[in-house]
Amino acid sequence: MRTAHDKVTLEDFSLKGMHYAKMTGVMIATHAISDSFLMMHTGVGCKYKTASQAAQHDLAEHPNVREAWTQVSEAHLVAGCSDRIGPFARAWWERRNSAFMMVVSAYFIELTGDDIPEKVREIEQTIPGCEMAYVPTKAPNGGLFDGFASVLVEVLKRMDWSVPARPREAAVLGHFFTRYEPDQKADVAQLRALIKQAGLNTTSVLFSGAEYSNAKAAPLAAVQVVMPYCATHRSAIGQIVGARQAVDVDLPIGFAGTTRFVRTIAAAAGTDLAAIDAWAIAQTEAVLGNFRRLSEMLARYEWVVFADTPLAAGLVSLLLELGVRVTAVGLREADGALGGRAAFDAVLARNGLQLPDDAVVVEAPSLRRVKQLCVERLQRSLVGILGSTHELAVLRNLSPAERPRNAGVLLEVGFPSDDTHSVLSVPTFGFAGAAAWAQRLVEAVRRPQVSELRHEG
């Protein structure tokens, strides 16, 4: 949708499963740099677009420890309010000693025509040891992932790309790190391990919860691994990394997905692919060998997946590889910011997989559509549903009159996952991630219920 005038159906106007602000994406990226700070040049309501959206998702580190707002009200707006940023920025730097400060503004302030970028540049000259960047949020924009990639670009712009690159090193750009819990740390560890398998050491992962100085080491790597969450700013990133070898990858999820991830990087690094193929076959067989005897448990279920396009492509690939029947997919991000259906189909094709002919793929489904898709399936079958807190909440909130005939199992994944938290370092990426997901699926469908026990007992 370019403008509100392009909206013509109720679905167009309906609240989406991933109806997030660009500001939320800016928050996620900033939160993922441990010594950064988000300065919101906003009114009070914008506070709820940031830390509040992740507060229940990340129980390891509350995002409010690295954000503040300039408390703009109507009176300030009339008088011009960009002068407020400086005192707040300096006072907060003094408290937090941040190495990087991201300034984001609300559109209603941008409407006044204040030259905020220039103001931020001026303020940066008054804060020692802290780099500052600015991202506006004028609509239309690419929402969550636009904000996320915007921060990445601002960070990359502040790096010294004139340093000599080390040939056996890689940096990861655009990893969607949303919380400091062990599951996401496990994914970062998987990225490093898979890149190691491809023959390279990982200099830095942007983003991974590491410090700003670690992120800034990216130019030392000859190979820049570009994750699909960079989609909205891919060309800008290409221009910044310049002569470095930029390698686009899909998420390393599932057997084919993980194998391709390693092969793609190995090919760029000139590593022997035959050895990698042998390793991948052995890893695949190790997981599938354990899973095959349990696969029958999943056969009675239809599966529905709601996730952003890269994650959905990975998870659906894995499900298909495990032999289960996926009948509906919701690509959560707004306006196809991550490529939507075309990107999803392309990943499946690259993995050599195909959805059943009767499967439905919906882009940016509204929560109303989510409900409809799931309930109609639950009327005819047992259904396993993978989705974020938002999609699963719709199903948890069904009224007694709406409750369907069959049971459904709910598995929380993606952002936000307010009810799923990890103690163990359980990844989604890599062969270990495939095994972990197979375990989750089996446990979900075999979870004992009180009513079952009653009949059995």
Add this chain to the structure above:
Amino acid sequence: MGASEDVRAAAYAACRVKDEAFWVEQERNIQGALGQPCCTLSGIAASLMKTTGHFAVVVHGEDECASCFRHVGPAAVQFFCTGLTEHEFVTGRTSEPLRRCLRLVAEELAPDAIFVLGACPVEVIGDQFEDVVNAVGKEFPDIPMRALHTNGLKVGSQTAMLDWMFETLAGLPGETPRDPSWLRKLTDVAGEMYKLDLRSEREVVTEVVGQIEAVLADVAENRVAPPEDSVILLGLPRVRYDGDASPEHVRVLQAAGLRLLGNYPQATSLDQWRWITWARNGFVADRSLYPKLVRRLEAAGQAVHEVPLPIGVRQSLDVYRIFGEATGRAEAIAEAVAPLAEAAERALAEFRARYGGLRMAYAIRMNNNYDADELAYQGLGDFFALDELGLEMTLLVQGPPDKRDRFEKMFERRGIKLPFEMFLEPWVMADLLSAGGYDVAYLADHCRNEANKAGVPMIPTRTLEPWLGGAVRNLQRFDHLLRELRGAR
């Protein structure tokens, strides 16, 4: 990055001196109140999200602003957004998307009400969107449509926002209450039906069928309690854990022949808001929070009685006493409460004997939310529940230390004479807790990292259970927490 670090350091020092004037001006706006500023769009949207019923909410603004509240709640599927962009704001052509959205919602969903919430940019350009709402409302006369100029520009209080929203909901065309008891009874009968099997005695089957018929008769008659036997609660906490089929206070009221029409706004439906004025008696925690709503209730003939939050033994007993006095059923309520009170008093006495004298930090002014019970009595609603435990309490107040005298006066007004400390930001909490030598702390949930750092067990704000049964469970929880503490030491 043009300047060297030395030059920047010098510039920083110079700017910080100049910034002082800004901060003096900034702090002039801070009153001695415990609430925080709020965005009315965010607050009303978040509150409506939790409300059940067949209504719709249209956020009139950018898509950005449809994420200034969490998308989790029974009403999430009934939210819409006009998704205005720069094109609409610059040209001023905001009416058409709203008109189209309202018509689609009205035609396809036919909700019982539509609420249209404005966003900041809409206010900045002076969009009088109520004109569109009123015009479309005339096309659908059976659907009440309300335009609310919500935004985060006119920084108001959380309580004023709630009062505005509640008054709007209560101002919808009224309805006679529907008797909800048949649904509960039917659920009970369903449980009985589930126990039947092929070997069941004929008499047992006949009895269950008789129960079903009785419920059906109830449905047909809609036996609504008359106003004098009906009560409403406003701003009281929700019962989350109760082993019985209905919560303790509902059972107590029923024992006195009273029917609870709703505990507003907790888990209430749109229907319940439409019959809020039916009851002769209403009980409100901190009526000063809801001047508009209370005015509407009183204008409809309802007697509105002030009650404390029913958290802890003393406060719960006070609320039950007020129920009895206000409705003229003191004896019946006292009789229903007596066994609960005895158990709670006993548990409290045992707790005090075991743990009296331990040091507790009670932090306030740290949360920015829209929960009526948390806002009541300036966030001090739980204070007296913790005070009765015999602990040595200190208040930790987030706010500018130089405004200490204002807070001191406010505490005095509320009869609280305790040592208190002011602090600026949540991340000094670990140091505060360590320095204070506290055994346990009552803190906003986002302080858990700080509490962990200090090694002080914490009770998250507003997680205490209400009523007498809840008080006993709270004591068990504290006991568990403090036993662990003693074990650790």
